[in-house]
Amino acid sequence: MDRWQAMRIFVKVAETESFVAAARDMHVSAPVVTRAIASLEALIGTRLLVRTTRSVKMTEAGVRYFDDCRRILSDIAEAEAAAAGSYATPAGTLAVTASAMFGQIYVLPIVTKYLDAHPTMSARTFFVDRPVNIVEEGIDVAIRIGHLPDSGFSAIKVGTVRRVIVGSPAYFDRHGIPETSADLKHHRIAAATSAWGSPEWRFANDQRVTVNAVLQCNTNDAAIAAAKAGWGLTRVLHYQVGPALQAGELQIVLADNEEPPLPIHVMHPEGRHAPAKVRAFVDLAVSRLRESRLLN
Known part of the structure; x- marks a missing residue:
């Protein structure tokens, strides 16, 4: 077996943590996988994997070799x-x-336009309100809201978005408009228990208020619906309530106390070596997102 194929098998075993799963995914027999790992370890002169009754784990040397193999x-x-x-x-x-909501409102139209421009391409979208491991889940491009960790990925800033507190005119007629962040303690709160669902709301000048969310919603849509119905206040990202603000169904309060807006980036792991399918989509996404009025 050539070294290139053995390296591919090693990477698959390390990713699946299983000799059997690696053999199945690569359409080879389990003995072939075992021999490939043994030959690599003999060639390198050190153990790469530790096999237990339940799983397969990389040694310290195996972790370093895994990173090099993936790059090669x-x-x-x-x-x-x-x-x-x-x-x-x-x-x-x-x-x-x-x-989820950003993907549906902004990213999906870009994906469909991309597919129209490249009829031989297909696409898979993964719109969820949780962090996604780009490499492990086979993602080509991610659009992220918030400050990015140092990942080494290519990231292009395309805009910003505010966190805003909104309520309906009918609610404010009945309960008054909060004038300071501390006033929120005296208002009914519908909070979305999503990526932004912390009970501690932060404001400018490092002000922090722990709100008592009497109503906790598992989606932003539900929290926004409660606010539009006049039940209480909610805090969401500005683009999520753009149409409701324009229609007068909701209005923003405490705008002067808002914390700095969050950046929006288009990310991909390949850097300057990205294939054409990624480069074409990134170019389109950057252009379209930078044109959006609600993201700037």
């Missing part, structure tokens, strides 16, 4: 794609992730 295999795949022309022409399936 990625370079090989890129070279093959370039030779085949897919580096220059979008081909294959594009996987895109974003938060």
